Amino acid sequence: MRRYESLRRKIFGGDNVVNLSDVRYLPRWIILVIDIIILVISLFLSSYIIEKISQKEFIYHDDKSTVFAAIVLTNVVFMYIFKTYAGIIRHSTFIDLFKLLVSCFCTMFVIGTINIIYFWITGGKFILTPYLILYFIVSFMGLFLFRLYVKEFFHIVREYRRSTLKKRILVLGIDEQSIAIARAILDNPSLPYHVVGFLTQRTDSKRASLLGKPIYAKEKIEKNTKEELVIDGVIIVKEMMSKDEMNSWVNLFLEKDLSVFKAPSVQKLRDSDLGGSIRNLQIEDLLNRKPIKIESEEVTSRYFNKNILVTGGAGSIGSEIVRQVAQFNPSLIVVLDQAETPLYDIELEMKEKFPHIRFKFVLSDVSNKHRVEPLFQAYNFSMVYHAAAYKHVPLVEENPHEGILVNVLGSKIIATLSSKYKVNRFVMVSTDKAVNPTNVMGASKRAAELFVQSLQNVEGNTTKFITTRFGNVLGSNGSVIPHFKKQIEAGGPVTITHPEIVRYFMTIPEACELVLQAGTMGKGGEIFVFDMGEPVKILDLANRMIKLSGFEPNIDIKIIYTGLRPGEKLYEELLSDDAKTLPTHNEKIMISKDPTMEFLEIDSLVNMITRASLKKDKVEVVRILKIIVPEFRSNNSVYEVLDK
Secondary structure (H helix, E strand, C coil): HHHHHHHHHHCCCCCCCCHHCCCCCCCCHHHHHHHHHHHHHHHHHHHHHHHHHHCCCCCCCCHHHHHHHHHHHHHHCCCCCCCHCCCHHHHHHHHHHHHHHHHHHHHHHHHHHHHHHHHHHHHCCCCCCCHHHHHHHHHHHHHHHHHHHHHHHHHHHHHHHHHHHHHHEEECCCCHHHHHHHHHHHCCCCEEEEEEEEECCCCCCCCCCECEEEEHHHHHHCCCHHHHCCCEEEEEEEEHHHHHHHHHHHHHHHHCCEEEECCCCCHHHCCHHHHHHCCCHCCCCCHHCCCCCCCHHHHHHHCCCCCEECCCCCCCCHHHHHHHCCCCCCCEEEEECCHHHHHHHHHHHHHHHHHCEEEEEEEECCCCHHHHHHHHHHHHEECCCCCCCCCCCCHHHHHHHHHHHHHCCCCCCHHHHHHHCCEEEEEEEEEHHHHHCCCCCHHHHHHHHHHHHCCCCCCCCCEEEEEECEEEEEECCCCCCHHHHHHHHHHEEEEEECCCCEEEEEEHHHHHHHHHHHHHHCCCCCEECCCCCEEEHHHHHHHHHHHHHHCCCCCCCCCEEEECCCCCCCCCCCCCCCCCCEEEECCCCEEEEECCCHHHHHHHHHHHHHHHHHHCCHHHHHHHHHHHHHCCCCCCCHHHHHHH
16 A cells, blocks of 8 residues: 555645656556446447347346346456456556457357357257357457557656656758657657657648648747747757758747757667767857868878877877878877876777777877987888977967977977988978967967978978968867856856957868878978868857857856957968968868978077077077067067067
8 A cells, every 4th residue: 555655645635736647557456347347338238239230139038137247257257367457557568458359259258158058958048149249349349448548548648747848849851851850759758858840941831740740930930939839949950951051040049049959860860879869059060061071092092001100199189180090090000199198098099999900109298309219210100190289379378488399399309300210291280370470389380380391302301291280170178169168067157358359160070181181182391271161250159159058148148358368369360471372182271382491590590499498588489489480479468579
């Protein structure tokens, strides 16, 4: 009786709301009593039908009650034998239905046999045979419908309860992909979503329905509020839309304060992990562009069975280069980085994902020549990807000597060793901040570019020196997007340095695919510039991220302006004022024809700035850097005095 205690408390304890799903199941004896009542009703219903059809008595025996009692008793005996009342009705299965059928058939067979024996003994029947057949049909249908109605009733109650707790959503689109996603959600009751309809831009589907759900036109969303529509959000399949289409829809949804969820394509859909695959749309999904397909055959020949070195291999860009290069089955990948924990993380990941590839993980600073040169001596590298660098503008602005030692001296050491040990190709990862730099970090990368380019024409050099230059990458360490996410999760405020600040964005995999592609097409001495798409206003980015998180900008989450940081500028550039671009066979990659320096000149200047860095003379470091990079003009920095 303990299982009814909570129900009793609800009834007599003042809580008049009884949740039917709290009732686990009825006792077996109650089910049996209900079944007997159904049998008695079936007896009378069958007799009524027979009398109306045949216009004569269906029972020859004088005592109808005795015959009825015998039939019901026989039926109950077989119900007991087959335990038709023992199952939980709301969970009835085909086996339960089969038990009912067998018990009713056995009852008809036994009563029919007794009827025949009675005929042999007395010469007459006590009941019509058609009546037995009709009773068999009516009683079975009655018992079956009782269970069906109870099962359906609890299903409706359960679905109603779930739908009140679930997010009411529309599925964007009426194509096969959208229908497949909707069907998968409807077939999986454990998901926290309740599909209430479909949404389309078409206007000829207003009276149509899919999967029993209505189809709404875009104008219905435009003309009604969230409350009038009685929906919480929309699920989209990102792969089915262009970037412009998705932005248009998302702008509408955010304007209507609707949550936006992203579902996988049908090709990626697996029922087992559908719940984990549906997630809130992220800002990266809106900024991301179509994936770039690199020319794998040409790239494969550069890496297959070759030894590859990746400096900064534990960083955002470096680690993705390692992942992509590993797919081409090189003989060895040496991953070098000075960050211990990230290096250990990438080691665990690579050994799990690529157990057949040989890796060597080296904890070292690129400016330590005595640690790095033995690697060149031992492994005969075919390609070197130089991604090691200090990149945080404010930190390098505050510590210019450290920035020079890694970004300039480190690049010099790796590049000269590549030339000395006849590495086929050296690819340096640079940044758009190297163009008309306004901070030490950008200027140090430009100085590194100049040194690397100068090595191309040194007598005896056989290495092809290639530089790649691109802007911000989504999700990289220290990127603005993860920073905003943390601020939003903490309840705000979201901090922006300036309301007009603009940046280019590219995904990490896209950037690294282009780096690999540029590394194969370079003839030596080029600076490859990537198509970064349209620039993004950081204020717009923050507003959309806040809305995608379900909040209202400047109401739920405040946006405050902190002022430009030292060395920061409003607009990043990919080309210098004097640069011209040349196209390549890849429309996403261009060649920037920037001014160059002779090796002896840049080498002398690099030696000077290295000595100043070792002395930790910040002002002298920046002064020499401005000589190396004459277009370097400090902005919002203590070093502005050097420009006067």
